Amino acid sequence: MKFNIFVLFLFVSFSGFAQTSPIKPKKLVVINSYSQYLSSVKSNPNNELIEIKKAIPTIKLDIRYATKNNFMKQVMYGQARAFARKPVVESLKKVQSELNKKGLGLKIFDGYRPYAITVAFYKKASDKNFVANPKQGSKHNRGCAVDLTIINLKTGKEIPMPTPYDSFSAAAAANYPNVSAEVKKNRDFFISLMRKHKLNVLENEWWHYDFQGWQNYALMDIPFEKL
Ligand SMILES: [Zn+2]
Numbered sequence: 001m002k003f004n005i006f007v008l009f010l011f012v013s014f015s016g017f018a019q020t021s022p023i024k025p026k027k028l029v030v031i032n033s034y035s036q037y038l039s040s041v042k043s044n045p046n047n048e049l050i051e052i053k054k055a056i057p058t059i060k061l062d063i064r065y066a067t068k069n070n071f072m073k074q075v076m077y078g079q080a081r082a083f084a085r086k087p088v089v090e091s092l093k094k095v096q097s098e099l100n101k102k103g104l105g106l107k108i109f110d111g112y113r114p115y116a117i118t119v120a121f122y123k124k125a126s127d128k129n130f131v132a133n134p135k136q137g138s139k140h141n142r143g144c145a146v147d148l149t150i151i152n153l154k155t156g157k158e159i160p161m162p163t164p165y166d167s168f169s170a171a172a173a174a175n176y177p178n179v180s181a182e183v184k185k186n187r188d189f190f191i192s193l194m195r196k197h198k199l200n201v202l203e204n205e206w207w208h209y210d211f212q213g214w215q216n217y218a219l220m221d222i223p224f225e226k227l
Contacts, residue, residue: 028137030115032221040218047217049083049112049143049227056093058100060107060151064165065117071166072124079224082111085143088211091197092146098193103154109147109165109207113140115221129204130168137219144214146199147207150190159186165207174201 031037040047053061064070066080084092088111096106118131118138125131132138139145147166150159162179163172170176174191191201199209 028135028219030137030141030219030221032115034222034226037220037222046086048086049220049222050086050089051227052082052084052089052092052108052111055089056096056106058105059092059096060105060156062107062109064109065113071168072121076117076120077224081224081227082108082146083143083224083227084111084146085211085217087213088144088146088199091199091211094197095193095199099150100153103152104150104159105153107149107151107158109149110140111146112143112220113138114223115141115219127168130166130172139210139214141219141221142214142217143220144211144217145202146209147205148209149207150186161187161190162206172206173204174206175203176206 031040037047037049053059061080061082063077063080063082065072065076066078068074070076092106099105115134115137118141119134121131122128122134132140140147149161149165151157152159160180160183162176162183163169171179174187179187187206191206194201194209198212200212202208202210
């Protein structure tokens, strides 16, 4: 009898949680087999995850999650590679060519991120505002988000921006007001150039951009090694 009451209590608690939670308790679909991925590409070529460096050879990579130089302080990726869906890479190509005319270029910190990595981030992160909730998945998992900055082509150095990459601070916000005139000019130029090419800045991370139409792309859990 005691056992039955306990079970009922658990059930009530769970249904209560589901109602108050802002996340819809629907089942998350994650593509985690390579054959499933291939058939999604066959039905829509835009689903292809393109290796960014292969499509845009002049782009610089600094894949922090393939090193210990990241907020996790551990190597999360076995390979220092960056991928994004085909139309995202086409947008990046246009951004890169505009920047190149000014002696500038893109430096990529992260692109497509396998779903399993997002789960690991969420478990570890102390400030959940800066990591995606696995219940919804990240736009990185859809191959539709990129983390990046601008470098000066002559020096190879990043141009001044409000914070370093993955700084979990208020100053990382895309509209943070207390920055120097130079930093504001750089950040706002970056945000508007990206938006022109269908990439919208995330409001609390100046370096993170979501591709317009990300809703049309599934969450993925295919490791880099298979791509
Ligand atoms: Zn990001």
